[in-house]
Amino acid sequence: MPELPEAEANRLRVERECLNRTIEAVELGEDTDYLELPGDNERTRLVGHQFTRTHRHGKLIFAGSKTGPWIAVHLGMTGSLRPFDESDGAPDYAKFLIRFEGDRRLAFRCPRKLGWVRVVDSPSEEIARIEYGPDALEIGLEEFAEVIGGSRGATKSALMDQRKLAGVGNLWSDEILYRVGIDPERKGTNLAEEALTDMHEAMRDILYTVMDTEAHYDRLPDDWLIHTRKAGSGCPRCDGTIEKSKVGGRSAYHCTRHQK
DNA sequence: ACATCTGTTACGGC
DNA sequence: AGCCGTAACAGATG
Secondary structure, X not given: OOOHHHHHHHHXXXXXXXXXXXXXXXXXXXXOOOOEXXXXXXXXXXXXXXXXXXXXXXXXXXXXXXXXXXXXXXXXXXXXXXXXXXXXXXXOOEEEEEEEOOOEEEEEEOOOOOOEEEEEOOHHXXXXXXXXXXXXXXXXXXXXXXXXXXXXXXXXXXXXXXXXXXXXXXXXXXXXXHHHOOOOOOEHHHOOHHXXXXXXXXXXXXXXXXXXXXXXXXXXXXXXXXXXXXXXXXXXXXXXXXXXXXXXXXXXEEEOOOOO
């Protein structure tokens, strides 16, 4: 599920349904081996506080308040944050549960156990700890061009490097490069200023567009790669063919005709 | 049975 | 020192 727009959709659910309610208890779910989750002391720290605000940086989601502790959530590949009412029962794969006053609950689901939750003093402290670069929607053209244009490896890998800029993953890096007609393997140092400018703009447009749909991919424009991300399919934008390859250990899809 | 997967990270090489 | 690339991680799904 989660790159920046998907993390944003999760943050919005918390923002809408979990603010300004006193936390009464914080519990772990079933089968939490291998997961990094707050221990007894960290969970107790949250009790009695309310979340009054949320924040997102790249793929990281935060909830907290001006003076109280924060939770920092990384969704991994398959995680999600799900507010629910006690009367409806918890979702499956719930690994971490917050009980707010009244009927409201918040579950951190994580079927594949690649996500994590921490209790921290502030978002900025956690962002510094994990060494994330600027958020992909905050980074300006100048710094973007510096960071991506200065990268000696594949442009796709640079876009996905969270220390360079935070928020872009495998799916949307493909979409960005498809939009601007750049081969995912092209070296960053081999990109012209104009290509970097186009890429920065495409990144912003793609992330905002996906965010606007709250990550409902069926509502995205027909000429996006996402709908034809399959080896051998025809390119929606030219006469080319979509090819699958490996870039930086991840599967990459690109049009062999208009992406050079 | 086997390959795949929107996440990171540890480690070796340059 | 830093940057880069690859293997590894865990478990559901097709």
